Amino acid sequence: MMQNSVAVVGAAETTNMGKIPDISVIGLHADAALNAMADAGLKPSDIDGVATAGISPVELAHYLGIKPTYADGTSVGGCSFMLHVRHAAAAINAGLAKTILITHGESGRSRVGAGGFGRAPSSLMGQFEMPYGVTSPPTMFTIPVLRYMKTYGVTEADLANVAVIQREWAALNPRASFKDAITVDDVLNSPMIAWPFRMLMCCLVTDGGGALILTSADRAKDFPQKPVYILGTGESVETPLVSQMYDFTSSTAFKISGKKAFEEAGITHADVDHLMIYDAFAHLPLYGLEDLGFCKPGEAKDFIRERNTAIGGKLPLNTNGGGLSYMHSGMYGMYALQESVRQMRGTAAAQVQDAKISIAHGVGGMFAASGTIVFTNEK
């Protein structure tokens, strides 16, 4: 895409976060969308493009009374929203639409108006993974990790440390679900979920949503909020079955998506002031730091232990507290994007001073897909 040709002019999460038993899935989409439109000073009739995952863009458009010239229903898991941003930027540049709304809403905890987990027994997952007792992401996303740990000498304490440092960030965020400090021992003594993963190495399950509105950079200066420009983007997909990852110690989709985003943005790793890596589980930031090229293979555990990603470190990571401590509705990518936008606007609860470039990197499914967005507040 063309650098800085498109900007985020509206960004908001649902009014409430965490446990929302009185709003259904589509209602959460709408609440976030209305908040983002208010943020941008827009009405539904001003929106001519829609994108969403979880529900269909048809449902979204009709629910909000939008009659769009552009609809994107890309649904590749929790990073779908990164792909929506990427596709929206290209669509705006190509003249397919002028003002595109991207929404997420999920009743992950309360399950109001939400479907169940399960795959057709004739699907690839139904034939080649479900028969062996996988349940939900804690027994699937975690499958490759013992191989990664053996290859690079990563310990359970290293995994625990990811959760500990993210909790430190969450303590600065009034909207975070969990704010109380934890230690490595606390994590290692929390209930076993799927060895070697304990409860505090796994993401929360909450209700919530978020929405973004994108338009051309030329129009962005006329909106009430400080524009946040799209500097570079990347995406890729890898496998519908975690057991068929190309390499259990690295995400091929992360590498392809990240490399493309850095190339489009024309930046180096030293230029990055703030980073979000979708952390459904404690190993994701380790894989992400390495596959994006911030660390060499096997060195992310040391990078985190040395507090480079902590408060005051050189690469603040998951500053909202992440999926481990802030919130995780199921498709968390939207919240990583929201935190990057807040950091670029200068309005984050744990604001990184003078941050000019932020990356939001997402994963979809169980290492199935990836999307990467590079934001900047300078043009």
Add this chain to the structure above:
Amino acid sequence: MARILPEPTPETRHFWDGCRDGELRLQRCTECKTTYFPPRAFCPSCASREVEVYAASGRGVLWSYVINHRPRPDMGAEPYAIAVVKLDEGPTLMTNIVGCPQTPEALVLDMPVKVRFEKQTDDISLPLFEPAQS
């Protein structure tokens, strides 16, 4: 509660028929010689449609796993390992490891394993793996 079982499709029928008949069947490209899994009607490496089914050794090593401490109701009440085996022929395959305790001490990465078919119905047997002598 009956265990969740696969429903074969035309492209995978040979694999499940093999499991029923006590044979781990893989596919191999007759042009570039790549062995691949899961089953499909063409080679994912070179896209050739010239592929053949053959009986694999049924041997491999324990590649990675988790031990699920919140058992799915159809899997019983005790924690069980959900494992990936790396077959001698190259592909990885999700399975369960049977014939040994479901503990980190008993389940050591890279230990040799061999297939053991466990009959579920007249049509479906699952390819599980057990520890083997190297």
